[in-house]
Ligand SMILES: *[C@@H]1O[C@H](CO)[C@@H](O)[C@H](O)[C@H]1NC(C)=O
Ligand SMILES: *[C@@H]1O[C@H](CO)[C@@H](O)[C@H](O)[C@H]1NC(C)=O
């Protein structure tokens with residue numbers, strides 16, 4: 377152990393086995409932090425591993441990250457692995473990494489069942505390991521999660537210094553081996569990893585139950601089912617119309633939910649209704665499906681029937697082509713005016729194909745204030761040599777005779793890539809041409825998946841425990857989004873301008889208020 381911080385590696389490509397036994401006991405010592413509120417779900421396996429670290433750490437959300445070196449058992453092969461302390465990485469688990477020019481395996485003992493597996497990367501030049509040279513495969517059992525994967529190209533593409541990849545795999549054994557192997561066809565290639573999470577999920581959260589007949593496979597005749605043998609990669613998880621939700625604020629599975637603004641196609645009106653006073657009643661879907669804030673915020677089209685009938689409220693998600701995607705749309709009606717089936721009926725288009733002719737959330741849920749989700753599968757084919765394509769989700773009001781209000785609503789979106797004969801790996805993004813502004817300061821660490829929490833972490837590290845208390849307050853304070861207190865159909869431009877000046881969370885509303893208050897759209901009246 378004592379020599380781990382020394383830089384050892386050999387040019388020989390030999391198998392290095394990092395065996396990490398019996399991680400299952402760890403979940404019991406994870407510190408409950410979320411204001412003492414019980415989470416709807418408690419994962420049986422809950423492992424957070426801080427790779428390359430020599431001591432256990434607790435992140436600011438109260439989660440324990442375990443040093444992989446303290447349980448690194450195989451002494452004989454350690455020569456090909458180094459640990460690295462990174463000074464630029466501020467947050468756990470990005471402060472340290474484990475790197476190797478030969479392949480290595482992490483081996484976990486888990487309970488059988490579906491798991492989230494999250495791999496955290498901070499592509500940086502670690503000592504003599506050039507950031508640009510990391511190209512490696514990651515395999516779990518028969519699944520290829522990543523192939524000749526370049527974290528550097530991925531981070532550049534995401535415009536984020538750090539990022540995490542989330543996979544769902546059904547483990548039928550008690551052994552879970554994660555194999556990292558450098559791509560031998562790339563010069564000086566090596567593999568690295570900063571953090572690994574393994575978290576159990578409810579059996580039928582995403583995987584279809586045995587008696588489940590399946591869901592709409594867009595543009596196909598037969599329904600689709602998510603089989604246990606399929607591996608999934610989460611590509612987007614979005615709280616539509618609301619703010620991002622950090623892993624600690626999830627329902628117990630440490631999922632991250634981001635904002636939807638950057639996926640919305642530009643120039644079209646939309647409004648962000650919110651109802652903080654509803655207490656969603658989980659009578660249709662389990663209460664761990666998504667955190668409550670997802671169901672308290674939404675995006676709708678607005679109240680001008682003429683305008684709404686002439687556009688589709690559209691989000692576009694860039695995905696690897698040549699895969700089938702699993703799309704889950706979350707809904708909850710909470711606006712005063714929408715009380716009965718038929719009040720707000722709309723069409724849903726996925727990849728420009730009608731997936732739902734008459735989406736009626738109240739009739740799906742049985743009542744207002746009841747969250748529901750609908751699942752869809754869609755094949756995103758490969759057109760020529762294009763590596764990526766947009767997967768679009770679009771909403772449009774149903775014909776006027778079918779719906780009281782010509783509008784549409786969406787509260788949340790999850791999109792997963794489905795394994796194709798065990799493979800989930802897509803091509804690396806193209807190299808981003810270097811921008812000729814060399815003098816500018818490097819951007820601060822901003823992980824793609826959790827910018828707000830990391831920002832808080834940075835502050836917290838600097839100012840210690842006093843700040844920590846403040847941060848708890850910040851994280852768990854109620855959302856400061858302004859609640860629309862006036863009637864939905866009486867919203868006026870004046871209401872919007874008063875929301876503009878109302879505080880930090882106005883940005884979503886403010887951004888779209890220009891559209892909603894454009895001259896031709898100035899009056900809000902009953903439809
Ligand atoms: C979630 O639902 C389960 C089963 O209905 C219930 O036992 C549990 O108390 C609920 N948890 C929360 C936090 O609402
Ligand atoms: C890392 O590799 C890139 C591309 O091969 C090269 O341009 C750069 O100079 C290298 N950096 C260092 C520090 O060697």
Ligand SMILES: *[C@@H]1O[C@H](CO)[C@@H](O)[C@H](O)[C@H]1NC(C)=O
Nearest residue numbers: 651653654710711712860861
């Ligand atoms: C919020 O939901 C509650 C309960 O359904 C309802 O009484 C109230 O009118 C809603 N508020 C708004 C602003 O829609």
Ligand SMILES: *[C@@H]1O[C@H](CO)[C@@H](O)[C@H](O)[C@H]1NC(C)=O
Nearest residue numbers: 680682683896897899900901
């Ligand atoms: C809706 O928008 C149209 C076209 O922009 C406009 O002519 C009309 O007056 C608006 N209707 C209402 C009720 O505001």
